[in-house]
Amino acid sequence: MQLPQGLAYAMLAAVPPVYGLYSSFYPVLLYTVFGTSRHISIGTFAVISLMIGGVAVREVPDSMFLLNGTNVTAGVDIDARDARRVQVAVALTTLVGLIQLLLGVLRFGFVAIYLTEPLVRGFTTAASVHVFVSQLKYLFGVKTKRFSGPLSVLYSLIAVFKDITSTNISTLIVGLLCIVFLYGVKDINERFKKKLPIPIPGEIIVVIVSTGVSYGMSLFENYQVDVVGHIPTGLLPPTVPDLSIFPNLIADAVAIAVVGFSMGISLAKIFALKYGYSVDGNQELIAMGLCNFVSSFFQTFVITCSMSRSLVQESTGGKTQIAGLLASLLVLLVIVAIGFVFQPLPQTVLAAVIMVNLLGMFKQVRDIPALWRTSKIELAIWVVSFVASVLLGLDYGLLVAIGFAILTVIYRTQSPRSIILGQIPDTGLYCDIDEYEEATECSGIKIFHCNSSIYFANCDLYVTNLKERTGIDPTQLLAVRKSQQKQAKKNGERKDSNHSTVQKRNAVAKLDIELGVAHEVLDEAQKQVEVVSNGQVSKAQAESDSEEAHFLQPLCQVHSIILDFTPVNFMDSVGAKAIKAVMKEYATIDVSVVLAGCNRTLLSDLRRMQFFSGPVTPDIIFPTIHDAVLHCQHRRPNLPSPAVQ
Template sequence: MEHVTADEEPSAPLVYRVERNVFDEEYLSSQLLHEKERTPKTFGQRVAERCRCSSEKAKSAVLSLLPILSWLPSYPVKEYLFGDIVSGLSTGVMQLPQGLAYAMLAAVPPVYGLYSSFYPVVLYTFFGTSRHISIGTFAVISLMIGGVAVREAPDSMFPLNGTNVTGLVDVDARDARRVQVAVVLTTLVGLIQLFLGILRFGFVAIYLAEPLVRGFTTAAAVHVFVSQLKYLFGVKTKRFSGPLSVLYSLIAVFKEITSTNIATLIVGFVCIVFLYGVKDVNERFKKKLPIPIPGEIIVVIVSTGVSYGMALFENYQVDIVGKIPMGLLPPTVPEFTLLSNLVADAIAIAVVSFSMGISLAKIFALKYGYSVDGNQELIALGLCNFASSFFQTFVITSSMSRSLVQESTGGKTQIAGLLASLLVLLVIVAIGFMFQPLPQTVLAAIIMVNLLGMFKQVRDIPALWRTSKIELTIWLVAFVASVLLGLDFGLLVAIGFAILTVIYRTQRPKSVILGQIPDTGLYYDIDEYEEASECSGIKIFHSNSSIYFANSDQYVNNLKEKTGVDPTQLLAERKSQQKHAKTKNGEKKNSNDSSLQKRNAIAKLDLELGVAHVVLDEAQKQVEVLSNGQVPEAQGESDSEEVHFLQPLCPVHSIVLDFTPVNFMDSVGAKAIKAVIKEYAAIDVRVVLAGCNRTLLSDLRTMQFFSGPVTTDIIFPTIHDAVLYCQHKRALLPCPAVH
């Protein structure tokens, strides 16, 4: 019978009282808990149910695919429109120079960065679930695309006029080929993201832990920074990709440092100083400024004017953006013959693109109290990349810097992103030619300054050192591997290492012995809390891990080490003592039948008690009382030796395995636990399980765990139930408890 009361006086502390019988699984499953009756559905019924169409299902499917329909009809024009307009203009002004700059990272002409800042943004407005992120070009993704484009279309493939003269490259043919590679790669990335989204694989982002992503993006910032040095100094070097590309690029720049174009360096350095100052002012006075100062567009306009007025290209050989075609390109089918070489790169870019987008989307969703759907985000990004690739774009994702501007300037919905894309469209169709004199060093300056946010992630190192050494190791491995091996191989190494850390943690769980807090049903680590004390003769083992093929042996070893009870060792010691006693008895031929009876009585008592007594004299007295009711007057040497080899194997009579942290157990783990129960039973130590969840119990039944000597009466819902049961069973033995 269970009785629960609580003190209801508001001034007094709540009191929790429970009076009930000790529950085991056999009682719970037969008397207290009854599963609901469910009629199993056939495969045809399940398919029919999923395919059944209704107005509610159709509406839900449409709203899921087009999230804009869920908020646009109730769009509060008076409250949101002005903020979205200001935010859209501010973000668009920032998106223009970044689109031009990141196209350089992608190894394609600048105008393709503008295309990538228009088409995908429009599509995301309709299919995306985040209201605040700014979709478009991003430095890390652009650099990964550029590495693939350079690898597939190196300069050596395009000699000028068909000659083999070193250094002469047909730039137009090379750029056209690299655009084809970038477009096909974008198509493949879009297909992969669509496929994962349809299969509801939005959870894949969780495998890219935050330390991994931050270490990877910091390494990407190093790659991006190094790749822009040649534009800042105005030197001519080839573009490297693959392992050690950062070192090769640095060496190449330093080899050509004597040929630095001073005019290019001055323009770039002045732009860096100005942009850094503007960013600092925006950060310091962001609460007082109605909108951030658009430093990037100011730099672009001023430097374009200066370049045109001073003829920097003609007079000082300063490299400029060059021809920007007017208008939009007609849709074309990508060159699918290139697909076979790009699959691995596409998978890496697809995962990184999605992980960056969803992580930023979740930050804003949490801040403003709405939800984002990871699967729909995959579909949205997949559609943006796949559909836009037919209009000559490259892979996009969300940009942290632009998203922060879009949010801080009052943006409430993706209307702001749509307005930003319209501003980009205006430049493409009307005034793009005005940016043709823009020096490339200015774009390099914009990229370098925008990397500051990613470089600040180095501050994670001391923070992680204080909180988690394993996460710090993940961060460092992701950073070092990505810097030295390249972004593609570095990402694979980082993911592989992160998975190894998970295996390491399951292989080395924290194992402790629990003790009871006096006068409570609470049990805590005896090494950590002074109040926790062990129950006499009972060991409560806790390991914070599930039990499966990879760690089942470790679990058993930790159990034996922590409890101090190793059945194999104890049985070996007893066998050695028995052998020694038999040898002594063989030498003494005068052993009589009474000693044999005493030995049998002692052995019988040992089996009945479960664990023999520690005090040998007390054990001998129990035997004499049971056999003839008299205590012998004297003990012979032989009898003393017989009792000696039957001395207690250990003072522990019960072991409780706390299964509260165990989420699952495979067949290997189940066999290991079953073997442990039998092994301890051989030395008369009872093993019981506590805190098993219902799913785990169902799995154990499926694996036929409860068969033979193992039954459900060793399963208890709580540790306290198990301890009370063990104490009760011990008290029923015909001898005093062992202390």
């Protein structure tokens, strides 16, 4: 598999086929010494090769090497163009190796975790679309230019279908026969893998047989079937890559370095888990960095592990990297001795090898219904990764996918689930009152739980959810109290005006007496005035006493709120200020707020941010919710128990 895939993936990388053989030899030797995985097969890989090819075509377009005339497909100096593209691919490989080495030395092996599995699977499925479309011109035998960048898939399809009438029928027949044969062999290997001692090596059979048929029937001379062509014999001497083009390749190198490493480490961990050993992510970075950096001086392009080759190597009994080493030695034999044998190999055969090897990646589309049932957010990551990589190209698509995945993390922390906890009777357990019927709220205490850390992006939402879930908003309660006080003041002013009216009537009565009004009339008026006066005064006094008693009552029946910080891993300064502010806000209505379940790291962060200053003291911290509940019950044991409405 190393041999046919090395030849085929070199076409994807836009370099002559022999460079795929070089890339299947040198890196394998180095990984045998420095790698930590026993089962993965290091060498060329379709996705990485296609990314390299996109960069090479972008930096060295066909238009740079036009001969006399304007026909791009026929009037190009092929040798000069290919030589320049090899320089770009080699320089890119050197840069990728340096980046991986640097990340490994700095112990950045964890970077692969940012490429979540749905993202990688969506990305590789999109890469399969790119690879498949790029091989259509070889399958049909049409001459079209190679496209890269955004919408390159559409441009390639349009170009192929525009020239579909010039299809080489012989090339198409050979390619289709190879596809049918390879697919049949793969199906047999899958169906009878337990009965077959080793998988049928369909790819090398196709390469050998088609090479013999092409040589015997002179397919290139008689039927114009494009073949691999000249394969130089022997190894090339080491040369220094062209450093002048490094600045143009940095962004591409970072993307390829991360994708290549993530492919390798993910597959290495799968085999390590299956066979009970461990792999070191940082050492894997260093190993791949050395493979790419050192090998680039011998004219190779970027490598990583191949899933299909790794599975075949494992299923045929390969238990160490010696299996890969032996395969690389056979590739060396082809390079130094018998490479010329494969010169008549039709390019459509290599296209067939590539297309059939993509079947496993295309099957990843089955992830969509599974993700729909399990996680809509992960489904969105898969779809965005796929669509962006198909339309924008693999480099920009990967950046968009990573950015979207990070946004989903922010979205999840910004939209946490918040609940109120209640106590299971006669235990120290506290559960969601909406899910557990036996969970009951403690009298006068609200226990608020939110499954997220608290930082600048979600602290406002945390405070809002706290007020909504507990049903206690200090601002609203104080506003109601203020409104009541205003109303009471207005009622007091009205009573004062009534009292002044009574006083005026008393004055009139006195004046009537002085003027000699009859004593009977005076006595009757005096009695009415006294009754009115005494009634108004006594009523006003009673209402005043009731209002005073009303405003001395607490604004709510809850006297304590417990914030469950068990799920809080970290809190930044903005979040700390928000929590401190809400504690002061609740203090204005005589509701105390305490914290439960803080871990040591969080407590250290709070001390460093001077959270415990002013009215907020370390006394509000409790190791468990139950401890906090006991404290709050001891604080106000005699308060009435009705819940807040």
